[in-house]
Amino acid sequence: MTAVAPEVGIDLNRPRVPFTRLVGVELRKLADTRAGKWLLGAIAAISVLVMVIMLWVVLANDISVSFKDFLIAMSVPMGVLLPVLGVLSVTSEWSQRTALVTFTLEPHRGRVLAAKVAVGLVVALFAVIVAAIAAAFGNVIAGAASDATVWNVNLLELLGFYAMQALGILMGLTFGALLLSSPAAIVVYFAWAFVIPTIFQVAAAFIGWFEDLLPWIDFATAQTPLFDGGWTGEKWAQLLVSGTIWLIIPFIIGARRVLRSEIK
Amino acid sequence: MIQVQNLSKRYGDHLAVDDITFTCRPGTVTGFLGPNGAGKSTTLRMLTSLTIPTSGSATIGGHRYSDIPNPGAQIGVLLDASAQHNGRTGREVLTIAAQTMGLDRKRVDEMLDLVGLSPKEAKRRVGNYSLGMRQRLGIASSLLADPQVLILDEPANGLDPAGIHWMRQLLRHYADRGGTVLLSSHLLHEIEVIADEIIVIGNGQIVAQGSKDELLAGAGTFVRALEPDELARALSVAGIHVTPATADGFSTDADPADVGKAAAAAGVALVELRPGDRAGLEDLFLQLTAGNQRDALAPAPAPGFGPAVQQGGQA
Ligand SMILES: Nc1ncnc2c1ncn2[C@@H]1O[C@H](COP(=O)(O)OP(=O)(O)OP(=O)(O)O)[C@@H](O)[C@H]1O
Ligand SMILES: [Mg+2]
Numbered sequence: 001m002t003a004v005a006p007e008v009g010i011d012l013n014r015p016r017v018p019f020t021r022l023v024g025v026e027l028r029k030l031a032d033t034r035a036g037k038w039l040l041g042a043i044a045a046i047s048v049l050v051m052v053i054m055l056w057v058v059l060a061n062d063i064s065v066s067f068k069d070f071l072i073a074m075s076v077p078m079g080v081l082l083p084v085l086g087v088l089s090v091t092s093e094w095s096q097r098t099a100l101v102t103f104t105l106e107p108h109r110g111r112v113l114a115a116k117v118a119v120g121l122v123v124a125l126f127a128v129i130v131a132a133i134a135a136a137f138g139n140v141i142a143g144a145a146s147d148a149t150v151w152n153v154n155l156l157e158l159l160g161f162y163a164m165q166a167l168g169i170l171m172g173l174t175f176g177a178l179l180l181s182s183p184a185a186i187v188v189y190f191a192w193a194f195v196i197p198t199i200f201q202v203a204a205a206f207i208g209w210f211e212d213l214l215p216w217i218d219f220a221t222a223q224t225p226l227f228d229g230g231w232t233g234e235k236w237a238q239l240l241v242s243g244t245i246w247l248i249i250p251f252i253i254g255a256r257r258v259l260r261s262e263i264k
Numbered sequence: 265m266i267q268v269q270n271l272s273k274r275y276g277d278h279l280a281v282d283d284i285t286f287t288c289r290p291g292t293v294t295g296f297l298g299p300n301g302a303g304k305s306t307t308l309r310m311l312t313s314l315t316i317p318t319s320g321s322a323t324i325g326g327h328r329y330s331d332i333p334n335p336g337a338q339i340g341v342l343l344d345a346s347a348q349h350n351g352r353t354g355r356e357v358l359t360i361a362a363q364t365m366g367l368d369r370k371r372v373d374e375m376l377d378l379v380g381l382s383p384k385e386a387k388r389r390v391g392n393y394s395l396g397m398r399q400r401l402g403i404a405s406s407l408l409a410d411p412q413v414l415i416l417d418e419p420a421n422g423l424d425p426a427g428i429h430w431m432r433q434l435l436r437h438y439a440d441r442g443g444t445v446l447l448s449s450h451l452l453h454e455i456e457v458i459a460d461e462i463i464v465i466g467n468g469q470i471v472a473q474g475s476k477d478e479l480l481a482g483a484g485t486f487v488r489a490l491e492p493d494e495l496a497r498a499l500s501v502a503g504i505h506v507t508p509a510t511a512d513g514f515s516t517d518a519d520p521a522d523v524g525k526a527a528a529a530a531g532v533a534l535v536e537l538r539p540g541d542r543a544g545l546e547d548l549f550l551q552l553t554a555g556n557q558r559d560a561l562a563p564a565p566a567p568g569f570g571p572a573v574q575q576g577g578q579a
Contacts, residue, residue: 010325010413016333017364025364032360033351097347100314101405104341105364107313107330263314 017106022115023122029098030089030119039085040123046077047131051138058142065142066150070135071161072227078127079168083189085123086172089116090258091182099263109259113177120173124166132158160226167223167247174247177254180261192246193220219246265290265413265444266311271320273306273468280306282468283320288446288461290412293439295459295476296448297549303468304448305343308417311446312341324413337365339413340406345398345421350391354381354401357390361405375404380430395422403431414438416447420454432458452549464549485520488513488536489527498530499523515540 030036050073058065090113093099106112143149153161172189179185197220204211215221219242225235266288273281281303288294298304309315311322313330321328329335348357358372376386379400390398399422406414414435420428435445435458449455455462456476463473472479489495492512499506499516504526506514513536516523520537527534 010327010332010338012327012332014333014337017366021364021366025360028363029360032356033349035351092349096349096351097344098349100343100347101361103314104312104343105336105361107335262309262316264309 016108017111019111019115019118022106022111023118026089026112026115026119027122030085030123033092035088035092036085039081039088040126043078043081043085043127044130046081047074047127047134050074050077051134055138055141059145062146064146064148064150065139066152067135067139068150068152068157070138071131071153074131074135075161075164075227078131078165079193082124082127082165082169083172083175083193084186086120086169086174087176087185087189088172088182089119090173090176090254091180091185094180095182097264103263110255113255113258116173117170120169121166124162124169128158128162128165157227157229160229164223164226167243170251171247174251174254177258178250180257197221216241217245218242265325266294266415266446267321267323267326268307268311269321269323271307271310271322272318273303273310273315274318279468281310281317284465284468284470286463286470286473288444290442290444291439292461293435293445293447293459294461294463295455296446296463296465297450297452297455298448298465299450301467302450302465304450304465305417307465308343308415308446308448311415312339312343314343334365336361336411337367337409338411339415340409340411341414342402342406342416342419344417345395345402345419348390348398348401351389353387353389354393354397355386357401358386358405358408362408365409367409371408375408378407378434379404396424396427399423400427403434412443414443414445414447416445418449419447420449420451420458428454428457484515484517484540485523486513486515486536486538486540487520487523487527487534490533490535494530495527495532495534498532499526501530502526 031040051070054065054070054073057063093102102112103109139149139151171193172185175185175189175192176182179188197218200210200214200218204214215238222235222239222242225231225239268284268286271281271284272279284303284307286294296304296307306315307322310317311324311329312335313328323329324332324339329339332338352360355372355376358375359369362369362372376383381397381400381404385393385397390401393401399419403416403419406416420431423431435447439445439460447455447458460476461474462476462479464471464479486509487495487499487506488510489512492514496506496514499514499518502522502525504516504518504523506516509515520539524534524537527537
């Protein structure tokens with residue numbers, strides 16, 4: 001055929017993969033699988049479902065409700081689904097072994113992990129917007145029936161509500177990175193989120209000093225001022241301490257695991 | 265272009281890759297041949313910065329893979345065709361890769377076409393793909409950016425004979441344009457069909473490397489005569505050890521020239537005299553790796569059957 005062409009060297013001056021593109025790719029990867037589609041769809045559908053059920057109960061019993069009540073009800077299913085989405089965004093790379101391709105196309109694994117965090121923040125925003133729209137819709141109907149529409153959530157509280165959902169998805173990501181296995185990370189996350197707090201409560205009831213310690217290690221309770229307000233210096237400190245224990249330190253350990261583990 | 269220098273990888277007390285050195289030049293297709301567990305995949309993973317070497321270096325164009333910006337756009341890599349999300353369609357897998365590298369989406373269709381995946385097949389989930397289809401998808405993914413360097417781990421695995429020949433054409437074409445191709449296999453006949461340069465690895469060590477012709481020549485001679493008994497006697501007198509290969513033929517590790525001379529000196533009429541054939545190369549592979557093989561695949565050498573290969577550029 002043709003003569004051998006001269007070799008063209010590897011070019012080190014090309015631009016690296018822009019971070020925005022990595023985020024775009026990770027967002028696409030979250031939505032293009034059956035599990036991802038279902039979870040995202042379920043987050044939207046359940047928010048609407050919660051709104052409908054609440055309306056039904058409220059109208060049938062002639063109770064008065066506020067915008068905040070709707071949001072609080074919706075945050076329960078979201079607190080279950082968003083962490084699962086966070087878990088899967090990391091662990092599916094291992095269980096489906098796509099990490100082999102992902103980290104070949106971007107060997108700087110920290111950038112990929114950062115993109116996954118960014119996607120988590122975007123998805124939490126999506127969830128909050130859907131919830132807020134559904135809650136507003138429900139609130140208008142409930143208000144029309146009772147002649148009093150209560151909009152008792154200010155922008156700061158809405159931001160706090162968003163922060164809670166974002167922390168939920170980041171917790172999922174952290175457990176995913178720590179365990180690198182979908183079933184293990186989901187089970188451990190739910191044990192941590194729903195079983196451990198109960199054990200802590202029981203322990204606090206019997207052990208005096210533990211009762212004093214509890215607010216500093218109970219991450220979920222420490223988050224409540226985000227939406228309910230009532231901040232004090234101590235509450236901020238409790239959020240920071242419990243967040244360091246359950247989110248920041250485990251995330252650092254998980255990130256190191258993602259960065260260093262051998263990809264096969 | 266691809267340079268591996270004193271590369272080692274230790275897992276616990278097991279040396280998976282033991283001080284290997286080799287180079288793959290532009291314009292050639294290099295076959296990385298070795299039995300299961302020889303260390304091929306480990307080497308290729310170190311070459312692509314997925315596994316950290318214990319010692320030594322592996323570079324592409326003089327650079328570590330992880331130092332190359334947007335490496336996928338310059339180096340095509342296929343490490344495991346089955347490492348894909350089963351829930352994604354073939355097209356989606358390629359679209360994600362193209363998007364990461366910043367390529368035009370029309371490359372996706374071009375590559376699907378090139379590897380022979382129909383639009384209908386591209387819409388199917390990868391979980392429903394056959395092994396060969398996955399392999400084609402993986403090859404398509406590695407070719408997306410039209411890279412100058414290709415690193416492929418067992419790319420022919422699962423391809424039918426027509427597929428293997430198709431791949432040979434494809435890789436040949438890449439090499440002819442100045443590309444560097446490194447592919448691994450544990451099957452001799454695949455490497456034989458596709459590669460020009462062969463590196464044989466066994467138990468983490470390189471046991472032979474050289475051009476295919478060189479290594480083929482190392483497989484000795486096949487010879488056939490009208491009177492095989494006389495031929496055997498003549499060769500034995502000349503100090504050439506033979507093993508019966510067919511009813512009237514022998515194979516030997518001696519050069520064809522020496523065999524011809526010995527036969528001529530004894531006045532034995534030959535029917536056939538040629539360099540060792542495929543079976544010879546198979547022998548070579550088995551012999552080269554037998555000492556390093558856990559299962560000791562190769563049978564014990566027949567009495568009088570000398571060491572398999574003298575040449576082949578021990579690394
Ligand atoms: N993480 C690990 N821990 C311990 N041993 C390992 C690890 N990874 C690989 N090995 C060992 O390293 C050796 C080389 O494995 P490798 O996958 O590179 O072989 P290979 O040549 O690609 O084989 P195959 O043809 O079967 O793909 C094997 O003995 C394997 O068991
Ligand atoms: Mg292998």
